[in-house]
Amino acid sequence: MVYKLTVFEKNGEKLLDESFEARNDEEAKERGQQLLQQYAYEDHTHRCTSPLGKLVLFHV
Numbered sequence: 001m002v003y004k005l006t007v008f009e010k011n012g013e014k015l016l017d018e019s020f021e022a023r024n025d026e027e028a029k030e031r032g033q034q035l036l037q038q039y040a041y042e043d044h045t046h047r048c049t050s051p052l053g054k055l056v057l058f059h060v
Contacts, residue, residue: 003028
């Protein structure tokens with residue numbers, strides 16, 4: 001399944017919009033956290049959504 005990770009600046013500007021594949025929501029959550037660390041965006045507003053629109057990872 002294809003998941004989508006999006007990271008925003010406080011003013012709403014999109015900093016990252018990346019799709020990646022994972023077998024399930026738990027794997028997607030781990031992969032999303034790895035990407036956030038890779039780009040140093042852990043403290044930015046972000047969300048990771050499943051193909052069905054479910055929030056897998058979210059931070060304001």
